[in-house]
Amino acid sequence: MVPQSEVLIRQYEYLSGRVLFVNAPTDDLFQNLEDNVDPCVWTWNFNDFQYFQSKQAAVTFGTDVPEGDFDQAVIFVPKSKELLNYLLYSLATRLKTGSSILLVGEKKAGIERAAKQLQPYGKALKLDSARHCQLWQVSLDHNVPSKALADWAQKYTVNTPKGALEICALPGVFSQNRLDVGTAVFLPYLQQVTSGKIADFGCGAGVISAYLAKLNPSNRIFAMDVDAFALASTRMTFAQNQLQPEQLEIKAVRGIEDAPLFLHAIVSNPPFHQGIQTDYNASENLCKTARRHLKSGGELWIVANRFLNYPMLIEQHFKACEIKTDEQGFKVLFASTQKNPKE
Numbered sequence: 001m002v003p004q005s006e007v008l009i010r011q012y013e014y015l016s017g018r019v020l021f022v023n024a025p026t027d028d029l030f031q032n033l034e035d036n037v038d039p040c041v042w043t044w045n046f047n048d049f050q051y052f053q054s055k056q057a058a059v060t061f062g063t064d065v066p067e068g069d070f071d072q073a074v075i076f077v078p079k080s081k082e083l084l085n086y087l088l089y090s091l092a093t094r095l096k097t098g099s100s101i102l103l104v105g106e107k108k109a110g111i112e113r114a115a116k117q118l119q120p121y122g123k124a125l126k127l128d129s130a131r132h133c134q135l136w137q138v139s140l141d142h143n144v145p146s147k148a149l150a151d152w153a154q155k156y157t158v159n160t161p162k163g164a165l166e167i168c169a170l171p172g173v174f175s176q177n178r179l180d181v182g183t184a185v186f187l188p189y190l191q192q193v194t195s196g197k198i199a200d201f202g203c204g205a206g207v208i209s210a211y212l213a214k215l216n217p218s219n220r221i222f223a224m225d226v227d228a229f230a231l232a233s234t235r236m237t238f239a240q241n242q243l244q245p246e247q248l249e250i251k252a253v254r255g256i257e258d259a260p261l262f263l264h265a266i267v268s269n270p271p272f273h274q275g276i277q278t279d280y281n282a283s284e285n286l287c288k289t290a291r292r293h294l295k296s297g298g299e300l301w302i303v304a305n306r307f308l309n310y311p312m313l314i315e316q317h318f319k320a321c322e323i324k325t326d327e328q329g330f331k332v333l334f335a336s337t338q339k340n341p342k343e
Contacts, residue, residue: 003131004076004104005029011127011135014102017071022087023078026051042066044172044228046252061252063149063170063228065094077105077114083172083229084117086152092121092144102127103136111136153236158207160187162214168236169205170229174271176205182269183207185330186303194299195219196264201256201286202271206234212267213238213247222260224253226271226282256286256293265299266290280308287313294337302333 001009002025008015009032018038021029026048030039041052041059052059060066073091078084091101103118105111111134118124122141126134153168158179169176175183190208195216200209203223213221223234231250238248253259259266270283283302287310290300300318304310306329314321318335325332 001025001027001029001032003106003133005032007128007130007133007135008074008102008104010130014100014127014137015072015074018069020066020070020073020091021076022073022091023076024048024052024074025076030055030057040066040068040070046226046228047254049252050254061228063232065090070095070099072100072102074102074104077103077109077111078172079109080172080176081110081113081117082176084114086171088117088121089144089147092140093146095140097140097143100137100139103138104133106133108132149232150236153233155240158187158211160211160214161191162211165207165210165214165237166240167205167207167210168233168240170233170236173227173230173233174202174204179207180269181328182303182305182330185325185328186269186301186332187211189301189324189332190267191215193267193301194264194297197260197262198222198265198267199224199259199263199293201253201259201266201268202230202282203234204230204269206237208267208269209234209248210237210241210243213243214241217244217247219247220249221247222249222251222263224251224259226253226255228252255282256289259290259293261293262295263293263298264295265301266293267301269303283308283310284313288317291317291337296337298337300333300335303330304333305329306331 005027015037020040022042024041041057043049049061115136118138122138124136124138127137128135153170154176156167156178158165197220198212199222201224203209203225209221209223212219225231270286311321314335322334323331324334
């Protein structure tokens with residue numbers, strides 16, 4: 001078990017009844033629960049959802065608190081402070097007054113900062129500190145009015161050659177407050193992307209998907225992400241910019257292996273974080289296996305930090321990788337399934 005789960009089990013007497021585990025780790029925690037706890041899981045990570053389904057756990061994937069009544073909730077601290085605010089508020093609207101919310105996390109992940117976010121809901125109490133983790137509890141002392149998901153989105157404007165786009169980004173979504181540098185470097189080159197059936201892998205708040213849809217009304221965009229909040233953000237961004245909903249297909253994915261086949265193009269500012277950990281598996285697999293999802297003449301477009309070895313990975317599987325630009329610490333990479341003319 002991860003240290004957070006170990007600390008939680010140390011204080012098992014604080015758990016009872018129907019308990020909602022939020023952002024739970026994929027470990028053996030549930031095998032160590034006794035019959036007095038009826039566990040349910042809420043996750044917005046599609047990989048975690050698949051894991052808990054394989055274990056026959058009661059699990060919900062999405063942005064909203066699962067339906068049903070819960071006696072208490074346990075939150076494993078997420079990376080984003082804004083996301084934790086959303087989780088606490090949403091749970092407070094659903095749990096009865098007097099119910100407890102437990103908050104557990106590693107010190108390096110900011111549990112001490114996160115514990116302060118409990119204060120608006122009642123008196124916070126530290127239950128344990130061990131394994132470089134802390135466990136906190138708050139008993140809800142007042143009712144909280146419901147709040148629509150859209151009210152949690154931050155909005156900002158991105159100027160493009162096709163006019164301005166208003167981006168809607170929910171808590172925890174990459175680059176929630178402003179356009180990230182990598183995508184800013186990428187945007188001018190998206191006009192070169194072939195038209196047709198296009199996958200935006202790691203769609204985030206939908207900047208790339210929305211721009212590709214705006215470039216050509218005949219483009220069919222598959223917005224793919226592991227994160228339910230990212231997928232919901234992309235849907236909001238399309239609606240905010242009055243883009244045609246029939247252009248967009250939202251798809252929760254584990255990785256590029258879940259992408260459709262016979263795509264005209266795959267476009268990506270690929271993700272490289274899993275929680276607080278750096279994880280290049282998804283983006284490296286994209287470089288290695290994207291080809292099998294492309295039709296003949298299909299294109300791969302990636303923007304990535306210049307220090308990453310993606311050009312070499314792409315060349316191994318596409319024979320050639322063109323560096324379209326190298327600026328502000330990012331490279332725009334291009335490859336196609338057409339044979340290298342030199343061959």
